[in-house]
Amino acid sequence: xxxxxxxxxxxxxxxxxxxxxxxxxxxxxxxxxxxxxxxxxxxxxxxxxxxxxxxxxxxxxxxxxxxxxxxxxxxxxxxxxxxxxxxxxxxxxxxxxxxxxxxxxxxxxxxxxxxxxxxxxxxxxxxxxxxxxxxxxxxxxxxxxxxxxxxxxxxxxxxxxxxxxxxxxxxxxxxxxxxxxxxxxxxxxxxxxxxxxxxxxxxxxxxxxxxxxxxxxxxxxxxxxxxxxxxxxxxxxxxxxxxxxxxxxxxxxxxxxxxxxxxxxxxxxxxxxxxxxxxx
Amino acid sequence: xxxxxxxxxxxxxxxxxxxxxxxxxxxxxxxxxxxxxxxxxxxxxxxxxxxxxxxxxxxxxxxxxxxxxxxxxxxxxxxxxxxxxxxxxxxxxxxxxxxxxxxxxxxxxxxxxxxxxxxxxxxxxxxxxxxxxxxxxxxxxxxxxxxxxxxxxxxxxxxxxxxxxxxxxxxxxxxxxxxxxxxxxxxxxxxxxxxxxxxxxxxxxxxxxxxxxxxxxxxxxxxxxxxxxxxxxxxxxxxxxxxxxxxxxxxxxxxxxxxxxxxxxxxxxxxxxxxxxxxx
Numbered sequence: 001x002x003x004x005x006x007x008x009x010x011x012x013x014x015x016x017x018x019x020x021x022x023x024x025x026x027x028x029x030x031x032x033x034x035x036x037x038x039x040x041x042x043x044x045x046x047x048x049x050x051x052x053x054x055x056x057x058x059x060x061x062x063x064x065x066x067x068x069x070x071x072x073x074x075x076x077x078x079x080x081x082x083x084x085x086x087x088x089x090x091x092x093x094x095x096x097x098x099x100x101x102x103x104x105x106x107x108x109x110x111x112x113x114x115x116x117x118x119x120x121x122x123x124x125x126x127x128x129x130x131x132x133x134x135x136x137x138x139x140x141x142x143x144x145x146x147x148x149x150x151x152x153x154x155x156x157x158x159x160x161x162x163x164x165x166x167x168x169x170x171x172x173x174x175x176x177x178x179x180x181x182x183x184x185x186x187x188x189x190x191x192x193x194x195x196x197x198x199x200x201x202x203x204x205x206x207x208x209x210x211x212x213x214x215x216x217x218x219x220x221x222x223x224x225x226x227x228x229x230x231x232x233x234x235x236x237x238x239x240x241x242x243x244x245x246x247x248x249x250x251x252x253x254x255x256x257x258x259x260x261x262x263x264x265x266x267x268x269x270x271x272x273x274x275x276x277x278x279x280x
Numbered sequence: 281x282x283x284x285x286x287x288x289x290x291x292x293x294x295x296x297x298x299x300x301x302x303x304x305x306x307x308x309x310x311x312x313x314x315x316x317x318x319x320x321x322x323x324x325x326x327x328x329x330x331x332x333x334x335x336x337x338x339x340x341x342x343x344x345x346x347x348x349x350x351x352x353x354x355x356x357x358x359x360x361x362x363x364x365x366x367x368x369x370x371x372x373x374x375x376x377x378x379x380x381x382x383x384x385x386x387x388x389x390x391x392x393x394x395x396x397x398x399x400x401x402x403x404x405x406x407x408x409x410x411x412x413x414x415x416x417x418x419x420x421x422x423x424x425x426x427x428x429x430x431x432x433x434x435x436x437x438x439x440x441x442x443x444x445x446x447x448x449x450x451x452x453x454x455x456x457x458x459x460x461x462x463x464x465x466x467x468x469x470x471x472x473x474x475x476x477x478x479x480x481x482x483x484x485x486x487x488x489x490x491x492x493x494x495x496x497x498x499x500x501x502x503x504x505x506x507x508x509x510x511x512x513x514x515x516x517x518x519x520x521x522x523x524x525x526x527x528x529x530x531x532x533x534x535x536x537x538x539x540x541x542x543x544x545x546x547x548x549x550x551x552x553x554x555x556x557x558x559x560x
Contacts, residue, residue: 028483029483030483030484030485030503032502032503033485033503036502153468156468157468157469160465160468160469161469166465167447167464167465184447184464184468185440185446185447188433188436188437188440188464189437189440189441203308203309203310205310205313220527221524221528221531222312222316223310223312223313224312224524226506226523243506243523243524243527244501244504244523246527247500247523247526247527247530248501250527250530251501251530251534254534254535257538258534258537258538258541261541261542262541
């Protein structure tokens with residue numbers, strides 16, 4: 001972590017139009033580090049910085065900004081810019097932002113998205129707040145049971161750039177019914193001619209989309225999972241919840257517990273606790 | 281998750297010595313599920329169940345038992361049994377259990393361990409409570425910078441069965457100085473003749489062993505990491521902290537915050553909160 005650039009320098013770069021310097025600032029280090037620094041800029045400055053990098057990297061950094069800043073920045077974009085940004089974001093980050101928009105803004109942006117993203121967004125946004133379905137993502141890798149290990153690895157290699165995680169691949173039948181799980185670790189250890197169905201774990205942990213999000217997070221913690229599959233009432237795989245989102249859920253739920261306790265205890269400044277928490 | 285076996289059935293199996301049934305109970309599903317069910321048994325019953333499975337699986341299930349039950353069960357074992365159990369446990373779980381033993385018990389068990397485990401245990405146990413060093417594990421994969429991608433994958437395949445995670449491999453020089461990180465995802469996407477040093481990420485997030493454990497957990501959360509490397513003052517890699525341990529740290533720290541708040545609010549039964557928490 002050698003991102004030692006300071007805010008005044010970055011503003012200086014913006015003022016003097018040092019494009020190469022801003023670009024390398026955007027592209028060095030973890031996107032969360034970049035987001036952390038630019039979140040102190042004004043909304044129009046944030047976007048001016050982000051215009052110096054690729055659309056993919058821009059969306060990654062953007063997704064790490066605090067929600068209120070995401071909303072402020074995106075409210076200044078034109079429909080085309082916003083549609084391109086949403087398209088590049090991962091499905092769960094995209095729906096989180098989308099749900100913050102006022103309803104007329106939502107209606108305005110939907111037609112600007114490609115059909116696949118639009119349908120995915122509508123589907124993810126349809127799950128009630130607080131359910132497992134409302135925090136899942138649709139970016140996961142699936143495999144069919146009759147593939148060989150070599151074929152499965154080739155497939156994951158091809159899909160890897162677009163998937164949130166390829167460390168777990170979910171095995172489904174032709175109706176998307178969830179049959180099991182293979183980890184990339186299991187795949188690279190196995191004989192290349194073995195079949196996915198013979199090495200998959202069948203007795204796996206999952207949640208239903210309408211289960212409570214806290215139940216999902218608890219399972220991820222209890223079973224030390226990287227991701228947890230989400231199924232609908234017919235047992236069809238419809239999403240996954242990743243460990244980092246489980247983390248956020250727990251922090252949020254515990255913060256709510258603390259707020260309730262503070263109210264009971266007579267302290268009426270829950271925001272003070274929130275804003276001094278390292279977890280905000 | 282089809283582990284529908286109930287406690288009375290399991291006790292019946294024990295009473296009538298149904299070895300095959302107990303064995304398959306131990307070996308089906310996630311070790312945390314097995315641990316969850318047997319944690320309601322008496323300590324001697326817990327061990328009698330665990331004797332029906334392999335030493336490796338036994339240690340995995342054992343590590344998922346609540347700490348107080350681990351201590352009770354292990355206090356009934358003879359030195360040889362306990363040494364074999366500790367040897368099979370992962371380094372971080374092993375040291376957590378070891379630190380619960382009374383000092384004379386610690387002195388008694390150390391000579392029964394092989395030199396490598398003994399030294400590792402002493403080293404891990406030497407970090408003060410609350411530091412990043414006290415929650416790290418020594419089970420991580422490393423690579424040298426001049427390996428090719430193909431050589432690196434072969435190496436990770438060989439090491440995988442013994443490592444807590446192979447999804448991140450840390451690149452170190454001959455003095456163990458931390459140079460960078462390659463993810464298994466990056467490796468399987470890269471050309472097989474590319475060099476590790478050319479595809480590794482250099483600008484990575486890490487902590488020092490004497491940093492606060494909460495700072496480490498916060499970095500794992502902020503940067504959505506599966507694991508975080510821990511270095512000593514000379515920048516040498518000495519351990520990693522995994523995402524699931526970060527989860528435990530946050531739950532623990534927030535529970536402490538809640539206990540403090542309850543004390544302030546005048547409620548004097550913090551254990552009630554603790555024991556009804558889903559996170560205990």
